[in-house]
Amino acid sequence: MSGTLDSTRVTPGRPAASGLARTTRTRGILVALSVIPLVLGIIASLAIGSGDIPLSEVWRALTQGGTDTTALLINDYRVPRTILAVLVGIALGLAGAIMQALTRNPLAEPGLLGVNSGAFLAVVISIAITGNADIRNFVWWSFLGAAVAAAIVYLVGSRGRGGATPVRLVLTGVALTAVLNGVAYAFTLTNADIFDRIRYWQSGSLQSRTDDIVAGVLPFIVVGILVALALPRALNAVALGDDVAIALGARVASTRVLSIVAVTLLCGAATAAAGPIGFLGLMAPYVARAIVGPDQRWILPLMLTIPPTIMLFADVLGRVIVSSEMPVGVVTAFIGAPLLIVLMRRRRVADL
Amino acid sequence: MTALLPRRSRVLRVGRATLRWDARAALVTIVVAVAVLLVGALALTLGTYPISLDQIVASFTGDPDADGVRRIVLEWRLPRIVLTVIAGMALALSGAVFQSITRNPLGSPDIIGFNTGAYTGALITILVLGANYVGTAVGALVGGLVTAAIIYVFAWRGGVQGQRLIVIGIAVTAVLQAVNTWLILSSKVELAFGAASWTAGSFNEVRWPSVLPVAIALAVIIPLLAVFSRNLHVLELGDDAARALGVRAEGTRLIFVVLGVCLTAIVTAAVGPISFVALAAPQIARWLAGSAGVSLVPSAAVGGLLVLGSDVIAQRVIAPGQLPVGLVTLSLGGVYLLGLLALQARKRLT
Amino acid sequence: MTSPLIASGVTVGYDDRTIIEGLTLEVPRDSFTVIIGPNACGKSTLLRSLARLLPASDGAVILDGREIAEYRSKEVARRLGLLPQTSIAPDGITVVDLVSRGRFPHQGLLRQWSAADEAAIVAAMTETSVLELAQRSFDELSGGQRQRVWVAMALAQETPLLLLDEPTTYLDINHQLELLDLFAALRAAGGRTLVAVLHDLNQAARYASHLVVMKAGRIVAEGAPADILTAELVDDVFGVACRIIDDPESHTPLVVPKMRTHQR
Numbered sequence: 001m002s003g004t005l006d007s008t009r010v011t012p013g014r015p016a017a018s019g020l021a022r023t024t025r026t027r028g029i030l031v032a033l034s035v036i037p038l039v040l041g042i043i044a045s046l047a048i049g050s051g052d053i054p055l056s057e058v059w060r061a062l063t064q065g066g067t068d069t070t071a072l073l074i075n076d077y078r079v080p081r082t083i084l085a086v087l088v089g090i091a092l093g094l095a096g097a098i099m100q101a102l103t104r105n106p107l108a109e110p111g112l113l114g115v116n117s118g119a120f121l122a123v124v125i126s127i128a129i130t131g132n133a134d135i136r137n138f139v140w141w142s143f144l145g146a147a148v149a150a151a152i153v154y155l156v157g158s159r160g161r162g163g164a165t166p167v168r169l170v171l172t173g174v175a176l177t178a179v180l181n182g183v184a185y186a187f188t189l190t191n192a193d194i195f196d197r198i199r200y201w202q203s204g205s206l207q208s209r210t211d212d213i214v215a216g217v218l219p220f221i222v223v224g225i226l227v228a229l230a231l232p233r234a235l236n237a238v239a240l241g242d243d244v245a246i247a248l249g250a251r252v253a254s255t256r257v258l259s260i261v262a263v264t265l266l267c268g269a270a271t272a273a274a275g276p277i278g279f280l281g282l283m284a285p286y287v288a289r290a291i292v293g294p295d296q297r298w299i300l301p302l303m304l305t306i307p308p309t310i311m312l313f314a315d316v317l318g319r320v321i322v323s324s325e326m327p328v329g330v331v332t333a334f335i336g337a338p339l340l341i342v343l344m345r346r347r348r349v350a351d352l
Numbered sequence: 353m354t355a356l357l358p359r360r361s362r363v364l365r366v367g368r369a370t371l372r373w374d375a376r377a378a379l380v381t382i383v384v385a386v387a388v389l390l391v392g393a394l395a396l397t398l399g400t401y402p403i404s405l406d407q408i409v410a411s412f413t414g415d416p417d418a419d420g421v422r423r424i425v426l427e428w429r430l431p432r433i434v435l436t437v438i439a440g441m442a443l444a445l446s447g448a449v450f451q452s453i454t455r456n457p458l459g460s461p462d463i464i465g466f467n468t469g470a471y472t473g474a475l476i477t478i479l480v481l482g483a484n485y486v487g488t489a490v491g492a493l494v495g496g497l498v499t500a501a502i503i504y505v506f507a508w509r510g511g512v513q514g515q516r517l518i519v520i521g522i523a524v525t526a527v528l529q530a531v532n533t534w535l536i537l538s539s540k541v542e543l544a545f546g547a548a549s550w551t552a553g554s555f556n557e558v559r560w561p562s563v564l565p566v567a568i569a570l571a572v573i574i575p576l577l578a579v580f581s582r583n584l585h586v587l588e589l590g591d592d593a594a595r596a597l598g599v600r601a602e603g604t605r606l607i608f609v610v611l612g613v614c615l616t617a618i619v620t621a622a623v624g625p626i627s628f629v630a631l632a633a634p635q636i637a638r639w640l641a642g643s644a645g646v647s648l649v650p651s652a653a654v655g656g657l658l659v660l661g662s663d664v665i666a667q668r669v670i671a672p673g674q675l676p677v678g679l680v681t682l683s684l685g686g687v688y689l690l691g692l693l694a695l696q697a698r699k700r701l702t
Numbered sequence: 703m704t705s706p707l708i709a710s711g712v713t714v715g716y717d718d719r720t721i722i723e724g725l726t727l728e729v730p731r732d733s734f735t736v737i738i739g740p741n742a743c744g745k746s747t748l749l750r751s752l753a754r755l756l757p758a759s760d761g762a763v764i765l766d767g768r769e770i771a772e773y774r775s776k777e778v779a780r781r782l783g784l785l786p787q788t789s790i791a792p793d794g795i796t797v798v799d800l801v802s803r804g805r806f807p808h809q810g811l812l813r814q815w816s817a818a819d820e821a822a823i824v825a826a827m828t829e830t831s832v833l834e835l836a837q838r839s840f841d842e843l844s845g846g847q848r849q850r851v852w853v854a855m856a857l858a859q860e861t862p863l864l865l866l867d868e869p870t871t872y873l874d875i876n877h878q879l880e881l882l883d884l885f886a887a888l889r890a891a892g893g894r895t896l897v898a899v900l901h902d903l904n905q906a907a908r909y910a911s912h913l914v915v916m917k918a919g920r921i922v923a924e925g926a927p928a929d930i931l932t933a934e935l936v937d938d939v940f941g942v943a944c945r946i947i948d949d950p951e952s953h954t955p956l957v958v959p960k961m962r963t964h965q966r
Contacts, residue, residue, distance in 0.1 A: 167518055171463060172458060174525075203537075324537075327537065330530040330534050337526040344516050369812035370813055371815075372815040579811060582806065582814075585792075592787070592788070593789040593855075595753075597779050598777075598779025645792030
């Protein structure tokens with residue numbers, strides 16, 4: 001007499017349906033809809049700023065070019081800035097989602113855990129030492145810094161046997177960030193010129209970012225995106241715990257390596273372009289999870305639309321809210337930190 | 353049957369009063385205190401005008417020509433040394449208290465962020481109100497206390513859990529750091545540079561008036577810590593066990609948060625933020641004294657030594673220039689942290 | 703003889719959820735009272751409110767004739783001891799150091815170590831058989847040993863009332879029985895009332911002098927195990943069809959679940 005197992009069946013790679021979207025179709029629709037705010041953000045970023053430009057003019061400048069002030073403003077400044085906002089947003093959002101999945105920790109993100117600070121420190125050191133401020137050179141240093149910091153985080157952080165609890169991981173990350181930021185800061189204090197140059201960059205800024213910067217980081221971010229988008233199923237399995245993941249046939253070690261490679265590329269490039277920007281990697285996956293649930297196959301693609309939207313709006317906000325600009329990194333902190341507070345107040349701490 | 357006592361405990365009986373302490377911790381404290389005296393004596397001889405120890409001694413035993421030496425020692429060097437030691441003690445005690453409350457060796461006020469609030473307060477007074485030394489100190493103190501209150505309120509949800517306090521502290525710190533950045537960016541470069549330099553903490557130009565506030569704070573707070581320290585140790589057992597033993601968990605935590613914040617805010621107000629002493633000193637003291645959990649007295653001693661030593665390094669390493677002492681403690685703290693991480697990584701891999 | 707510990711019409715909950723409402727329980731003096739029930743029935747909530755860890759939004763807990771809220775914290779701690787479900791041991795602490803922290807309610811700023819303290823600690827550690835582990839580091843001990851050390855700490859408190867929140871979870875059967883025998887011996891020595899939350903029905907039946915069965919936040923049955931433990935009760939509360947026989951060793955009720963259709 002053979003019995004049947006109880007009703008709950010475990011489908012590998014498919015977490016229980018949760019979030020707003022209950023069916024695949026709803027999820028698909030929501031993902032498609034998420035492009036709309038992104039487009040709106042792009043338009044706002046092109047039109048709004050130190051001088052508001054009517055949309056017809058924006059269109060003319062984009063399509064016809066020209067050498068008048070408006071066209072130059074649009075094409076030489078706002079377009080690269082907008083593109084960069086999108087790229088950096090995608091990069092940090094993807095990195096955050098990957099880190100949260102890998103460390104099974106909803107508080108993990110590249111800003112909080114020191115990855116961006118490591119990248120930035122490496123850049124500052126390279127500029128201070130070599131005097132070379134060309135992004136095509138220091139971007140490699142940025143990767144080095146990001147990789148070292150990511151390795152430290154991974155070594156100390158993964159949950160499970162001997163691993164850190166979410167809070168302990170965050171504490172370690174914050175301590176590490178404090179040290180890295182402090183040392184970077186010390187370098188800037190040695191030289192008033194460097195100090196002035198870097199003080200805008202230090203908090204994450206998209207100001208005065210031109211085509212060459214975009215060109216400098218674009219290839220790396222694209223590769224990072226491709227690597228990241230190959231990972232969703234593996235990350236779903238790893239999220240269930242190492243033992244379960246192996247039992248499900250996931251290649252845990254290679255997933256980890258690829259994840260760290262992706263995070264390094266994405267964070268290194270983003271920080272080299274815009275300086276360390278925090279909380280984006282925390283906010284975007286949180287929002288995505290609320291919409292589609294904890295399935296990486298939906299979360300990672302949403303990182304192509306949600307975080308760049310947030311970035312664009314944060315950047316635009318920084319342009320308009322005060323008379324001189326507020327760096328986008330400051331704005332994301334103003335938005336993201338309260339979100340963190342809300343997160344901590346809503347859940348029982350043990351549930352993290 | 354005193355053989356049962358924890359191996360290193362000693363008991364002192366005076367009439368019907370009994371006091372208990374740990375022999376090894378007491379030994380460590382004494383040794384570190386002696387080290388403080390030695391390094392302090394060394395520090396007396398260092399400076400723009402090198403003075404030898406016998407010159408110092410001579411200046412106090414009545415040699416009229418040594419007036420200049422005596423003035424330098426009494427008015428310039430001694431206050432600086434005293435302040436470094438008591439600031440170190442205060443920071444270490446603050447760190448010990450917070451690490452005990454949060455039950456986490458990383459739960460230190462400079463990470464959770466009470467320092468950042470002090471910096472915000474100071475920045476506002478420097479950049480917006482254009483204040484002087486006293487004004488800045490007051491601003492820092494107020495900033496630190498207000499920040500602590502905000503963090504505590506946000507973390508309160510029927511009580512304050514250590515974990516929640518930590519993360520909310522981190523979040524509030526992030527907002528304040530953004531505010532600080534914003535304040536610095538929106539002001540002129542020269543002003544910003546000066547304000548930003550304050551952030552590294554420095555004992556330059558310290559005279560006796562600067563020593564007074566910190567000394568008073570310690571004089572008031574240390575007895576309070578002594579009275580409540582047993583409650584703190586019971587709290588380490590977990591809220592349930594602590595309540596079972598008759599300790600009011602929330603009340604005790606609140607008292608110690610207030611004491612800890614006051615200690616760190618006053619030091620920050622006096623000399624600017626000095627990081628990582630609150631983090632490292634209690635753990636180093638723990639390691640030396642081999643104690644369970646955090647112990648207050650050895651932490652204070654180690655803290656005093658750390659800051660004094662760091663200040664000596666800050667004065668000498670690029671002499672005749674002076675580094676901000678906060679930079680030295682940051683570097684030492686970085687080394688400490690890496691060591692800690694390496695240890696944790698090793699535990700994970702074995 | 704009046705009950706030393708009474709929950710009188712208490713309503714207790716967390717956040718917005720009410721777990722128990724208007725519940726009354728009088729713990730018989732010198733008994734070994736055991737509270738059992740399915741998961742989430744409120745037994746731990748009840749115990750924690752008895753131990754004043756959870757405030758009652760309605761009703762009161764009466765300790766030795768007075769409302770528990772009227773006592774000073776330390777005074778309660780001298781009358782009522784609790785072994786919580788989870789406690790934290792500071793890194794690197796020795797066994798005797800940990801047990802000695804149980805003497806806190808009897809100590810003061812100037813009374814940090816007395817002969818009475820020592821005697822209590824020795825007695826507690828002897829009763830729990832951890833005396834020879836005195837100078838060992840707590841971190842090195844096994845799960846069973848650690849639990850016994852926590853019990854020793856609670857015993858060192860020397861309280862006439864002892865509350866135990868799931869003291870046998872995570873222990874292997876040998877240690878579970880060891881601990882339960884210890885509690886029975888403590889009760890037999892006289893002068894102590896014990897209240898424990900247990901999971902195992904049969905252990906509860908064997909050791910309890912007074913059994914309290916809870917379901918969905920209410921007490922559904924109360925009394926000596928032999929009097930109240932019936933197959934209907936078990937089915938109603940736990941959803942398990944069973945047969946009650948006489949335990950050949952202890953002559954208390956023994957619950958034997960009936961075979962289910964899925965089993966071979």
